Amino acid sequence: MTERIEKMRAFLWARAHHRFRRTPESLGLDKLSARFAEERLPDVTRSARMLEALLRAEEPIILEGERIVATRTITRIPSVFTEAEWAEIKAAHTLHERGTVSNISADYEGILRDGLGARRKAIAARLEDGGLEEGQVRFLEAADTTVAALQDFISKYEDCARRAGLEEVADALAHIRTEAPRTLLEALQLLRMVHFTLWESDCYHNTLGRFDQYIYPFFQADLAAGRLRPDEAAELITEFFLSCNKDSDLYVGMQQGDNGQSIVLAGRGADGRYLFNEVSRICLEASYELNLIDPKINLRVDKDTPLEVFELGARLTKRGLGFPQYDNDDVVVPGLIKLGYAPEDARNYVVAACWEFIIPKNGMEIPNIDALSFARIVSDAVARLPEFPDYASLFACVEEGIRKECARITAAHDRLYIVPAPFMSVLMGGCIERAQDISLGGVYNNYGIHGTGLSTAADSLAAVRKYVFEEKSVGAQELCDALADDFKSRPDLYGKFRFEGPKMGQDDDRTDAVGTALLDSFAAALRGRRNERGGCWRAGTGTAMYYIFHAKDLPATPDGRHAGEVIPANFTPSMFLRAQGPVSVMRSFTKPHLQDAINGGPLTIELDDTIFRNDETVSKLAQLIRYFVRLGGHQLQLNTLNKEKLLDAKVHPEQHRGLIVRVWGWSGYFVELDACYQDHVINRIKYTL
Amino acid sequence: MSKGIVFSIEEFAINDGPGIRTAVFLKGCPLRCAWCHNPEGQSFRSEPMRKKDRTEVCGVEMEADELARRVLRGRDLFDQSGGGVTFTGGEPTAQGPFLLELLALLAGVHRAVETCGHTPEPLFRQVLDATDLMLFDVKTADPERHRYYTGVDNALILRNLATLKESGKPFIVRVPLIPGVNDSLENMRATAALLQDAPGLQRVELLRYHKTAGAKYPMVGRRYEPPFDVNATPAVHDAFTPAGMKLLVL
Numbered sequence: 001m002t003e004r005i006e007k008m009r010a011f012l013w014a015r016a017h018h019r020f021r022r023t024p025e026s027l028g029l030d031k032l033s034a035r036f037a038e039e040r041l042p043d044v045t046r047s048a049r050m051l052e053a054l055l056r057a058e059e060p061i062i063l064e065g066e067r068i069v070a071t072r073t074i075t076r077i078p079s080v081f082t083e084a085e086w087a088e089i090k091a092a093h094t095l096h097e098r099g100t101v102s103n104i105s106a107d108y109e110g111i112l113r114d115g116l117g118a119r120r121k122a123i124a125a126r127l128e129d130g131g132l133e134e135g136q137v138r139f140l141e142a143a144d145t146t147v148a149a150l151q152d153f154i155s156k157y158e159d160c161a162r163r164a165g166l167e168e169v170a171d172a173l174a175h176i177r178t179e180a181p182r183t184l185l186e187a188l189q190l191l192r193m194v195h196f197t198l199w200e201s202d203c204y205h206n207t208l209g210r211f212d213q214y215i216y217p218f219f220q221a222d223l224a225a226g227r228l229r230p231d232e233a234a235e236l237i238t239e240f241f242l243s244c245n246k247d248s249d250l251y252v253g254m255q256q257g258d259n260g261q262s263i264v265l266a267g268r269g270a271d272g273r274y275l276f277n278e279v280s281r282i283c284l285e286a287s288y289e290l291n292l293i294d295p296k297i298n299l300r301v302d303k304d305t306p307l308e309v310f311e312l313g314a315r316l317t318k319r320g321l322g323f324p325q326y327d328n329d330d331v332v333v334p335g336l337i338k339l340g341y342a343p344e345d346a347r348n349y350v351v352a353a354c355w356e357f358i359i360p361k362n363g364m365e366i367p368n369i370d371a372l373s374f375a376r377i378v379s380d381a382v383a384r385l386p387e388f389p390d391y392a393s394l395f396a397c398v399e400e401g402i403r404k405e406c407a408r409i410t411a412a413h414d415r416l417y418i419v420p421a422p423f424m425s426v427l428m429g430g431c432i433e434r435a436q437d438i439s440l441g442g443v444y445n446n447y448g449i450h451g452t453g454l455s456t457a458a459d460s461l462a463a464v465r466k467y468v469f470e471e472k473s474v475g476a477q478e479l480c481d482a483l484a485d486d487f488k489s490r491p492d493l494y495g496k497f498r499f500e501g502p503k504m505g506q507d508d509d510r511t512d513a514v515g516t517a518l519l520d521s522f523a524a525a526l527r528g529r530r531n532e533r534g535g536c537w538r539a540g541t542g543t544a545m546y547y548i549f550h551a552k553d554l555p556a557t558p559d560g561r562h563a564g565e566v567i568p569a570n571f572t573p574s575m576f577l578r579a580q581g582p583v584s585v586m587r588s589f590t591k592p593h594l595q596d597a598i599n600g601g602p603l604t605i606e607l608d609d610t611i612f613r614n615d616e617t618v619s620k621l622a623q624l625i626r627y628f629v630r631l632g633g634h635q636l637q638l639n640t641l642n643k644e645k646l647l648d649a650k651v652h653p654e655q656h657r658g659l660i661v662r663v664w665g666w667s668g669y670f671v672e673l674d675a676c677y678q679d680h681v682i683n684r685i686k687y688t689l
Numbered sequence: 690m691s692k693g694i695v696f697s698i699e700e701f702a703i704n705d706g707p708g709i710r711t712a713v714f715l716k717g718c719p720l721r722c723a724w725c726h727n728p729e730g731q732s733f734r735s736e737p738m739r740k741k742d743r744t745e746v747c748g749v750e751m752e753a754d755e756l757a758r759r760v761l762r763g764r765d766l767f768d769q770s771g772g773g774v775t776f777t778g779g780e781p782t783a784q785g786p787f788l789l790e791l792l793a794l795l796a797g798v799h800r801a802v803e804t805c806g807h808t809p810e811p812l813f814r815q816v817l818d819a820t821d822l823m824l825f826d827v828k829t830a831d832p833e834r835h836r837y838y839t840g841v842d843n844a845l846i847l848r849n850l851a852t853l854k855e856s857g858k859p860f861i862v863r864v865p866l867i868p869g870v871n872d873s874l875e876n877m878r879a880t881a882a883l884l885q886d887a888p889g890l891q892r893v894e895l896l897r898y899h900k901t902a903g904a905k906y907p908m909v910g911r912r913y914e915p916p917f918d919v920n921a922t923p924a925v926h927d928a929f930t931p932a933g934m935k936l937l938v939l
Contacts, residue, residue: 495743499743499745507762580698580699580700581699581700581701582700582701583700583701583709583711583763583766584700587762611703611704613704613939614937614939616703617703617704620701620703620708620709620770621703623708623709623766623769623770624701624709624766624770626769627709627765627766627769627770630769687701
């Protein structure tokens with residue numbers, strides 16, 4: 001880290017820039033929705049006007065040392081609707097989460113290639129076409145308003161930079177206001193402005209896509225022209241990364257840190273070449289040096305990825321960042337093609353806020369629209385255990401439960417309403433051509449469903465099969481009674497099922513096959529179904545925060561889990577697995593047909609930080625990760641933890657402000673999490689030696 | 690087919706030889722080192738071990754071929770990573786016939802044995818012949834101290850060390866650094882002197898004592914009262930690199 005970056009990092013870490021912040025109320029922005037309502041403005045116009053008003057109200061702030069500028073000064077983005085209007089909308093529609101566009105990936109490559117001016121020209125040309133419907137005209141006008149508002153915002157910063165004598169900054173801003181960037185600095189500045197504006201437009205979980213791929217041409221041009229040395233380029237990229245941490249406390253998701261600022265590095269191109277370039281390397285190094293939670297790195301890998309790339313990733317894991325997350329092209333790309341994605345789009349996949357695979361530019365997908373609880377379905381079936389003569393009939397009942405739950409979920413998400421996002425639309429493929437807001441759909445409109453408690457469900461079924469149907473050492477009614485009273489009167493059964501029962505993660509083929517069968521049923525139950533936007537439904541292996549929600553009212557289960565006790569996050573073995581180690585876990589969790597459940601959701605492994613005794617161990621971890629990829633795993637995230645440190649951080653949060661953990665699909669600061677998420681991390685199995 | 694007693698099998702062992710290894714812990718040891726961090730590995734019998742929420746049986750009897758099959762499940766990973774199997778303990782040579790049979794069954798896999806060296810010399814030679822890498826502990830060069838802190842004197846150990854050196858086999862020497870016991874510069878120099886003229890010596894590893902070593906004693910119903918200051922930090926003296934040896938401090 002250069003001295004300049006170090007100073008800027010210290011400044012941000014001290015939250016010194018927070019003093020520039022103002023609430024929307026203090027600026028009168030909270031009153032806008034009422035005025036919009038009075039004027040009976042259409043929704044897309046409101047979105048544009050709100051963004052315009054916010055960007056006008058922003059104060060240009062250039063922090064000391066900055067070469068890439070834009071700092072948020074407004075604490076919150078007010079809604080474009082009044083509360084009464086929201087009540088009406090909710091009565092007529094379903095909403096996804098907060099109701100605004102989220103968790104998609106803009107076409108950054110395109111905007112960096114074309115520049116803002118070209119987009120305004122395209123909008124103007126489309127408006128001249130004639131034959132447009134009123135709504136289409138309204139959308140195009142709204143889209144133009146947002147770009148114009150961003151251009152004015154850039155001008156404001158340009159003036160501020162000139163006044164401060166920062167000619168280089170001012171010149172870059174002057175250029176990118178209308179033109180496509182020519183240099184790395186200009187490209188990063190435009191990217192910063194565009195990304196900043198997405199957040200300002202109330203879109204959230206704004207991912208950053210294949211950063212190394214779309215930034216590389218600028219890097220290369222600067223180096224070729226002798227404008228930059230590699231270390232200077234690295235410093236600029238590090239500064240951009242730092243800028244992602246500047247306002248991120250205002251980008252709240254389910255928890256602080258869950259802000260969706262993911263980037264994706266490398267991956268195989270259309271010609272089969274592995275696209276790891278100098279920028280990819282700089283990104284991994286920048287992240288290592290900054291030691292901050294944003295941006296959250298995904299590394300696309302495959303069976304032929306050089307070990308050195310895995311080693312660069314493993315260094316970050318050792319550092320305790322909880323990323324990179326590894327995504328296996330050998331599984332993901334064919335899986336997406338099977339779902340109907342064009343091969344070129346499948347190959348261009350990126351990762352949404354956590355681990356959902358999405359398509360930049362063309363995907364208006366909702367990969368986290370709902371969650372199916374495998375554990376609940378199995379629990380319900382086991383409650384009727386005395387009815388079943390054999391294991392096959394029990395499993396048939398579970399499959400029926402999965403089909404019913406999929407039918408219920410897919411029917412529940414109709415009449416969806418999403419607040420228009422004209423600025424995001426400017427950055428998405430085809431919106432200007434179609435003269436239609438991205439909130440109404442893109443090229444791909446698929447929905448994804450998480451599958452929670454898979455190992456809880458598989459372990460429960462395997463235990464019932466073993467003890468009730470095969471060994472017959474426990475009666476069906478006897479087990480039901482024990483579960484109904486939470487094992488209170490049967491501590492013997494509790495110990496047997498919890499500690500001796502078969503568990504997915506021990507590389508036992510028969511038990512693992514139960515997990516495979518459950519996932520297959522899930523995928524089959526969704527196959528052929530269409531959502532109201534014409535998209536498909538994707539089965540997934542993630543949980544998001546549902547691993548907390550779904551566990552709360554779940555009765556005791558035959559894996560020896562108490563009523564209400566937690567279930568594991570994501571695609572992960574039981575928390576009371578008597579683990580042989582991470583190798584068996586990897587073998588077990590790469591057996592299912594993961595191409596068919598490709599919504600996303602990683603195997604998550606926690607490592608005790610004591611295993612990293614020297615640099616050799618980093619290389620060995622890299623080999624383990626490559627082994628997982630070669631076994632055919634789809635996605636992997638690793639957490640390096642020290643339990644004592646975590647426990648101490650609960651008592652003395654002030655001494656551990658920088659302590660980072662991977663929560664369910666993102667890295668956050670441990671002390672900023674709610675206690676239930678903290679405890680879950682503490683109680684996960686950590687592999688030590 | 691012989692049987693042996695095993696108290697743990699750990700995958701992803703990355704500090705016990707090259708590559709990613711499976712570490713097999715054979716139960717029972719002739720030494721009683723005051724700092725031992727695997728007290729459950731000392732007795733040759735299985736025993737109850739109390740964990741936080743349950744009591745487990747520590748030590749299971751296994752057939753050699755069953756255990757070999759279990760190890761061979763990791764073969765693809767050994768091949769990819771240049772790893773293999775490491776027998777440790779306890780003292781693996783204390784279950785000599787069992788260990789020899791395992792080493793024979795696993796020919797073709799890279800085999801390492803971690804030993805305290807307190808092994809009858811003929812057996813030590815047999816094990817050495819069937820092993821690709823030895824991890825040889827040298828606790829202290831001083832015979833009296835050795836007897837006081839481990840329960841045995843080091844004459845046999847030093848004879849086996851000499852055999853190992855002469856054999857030319859690759860080996861790593863491990864020295865647990867115990868505060869006030871063996872962490873003096875004098876002992877390090879004496880240890881380095883023992884390791885002169887050893888073409889097979891790959892490096893010396895100094896393993897710093899940590900007070901968590903005592904954590905498992907109560908679980909097997911014992912008190913941890915070692916005759917040294919557990920809170921002291923061991924001194925690290927490098928007498929090895931000046932003598933031309935590679936050193937790794939862990």
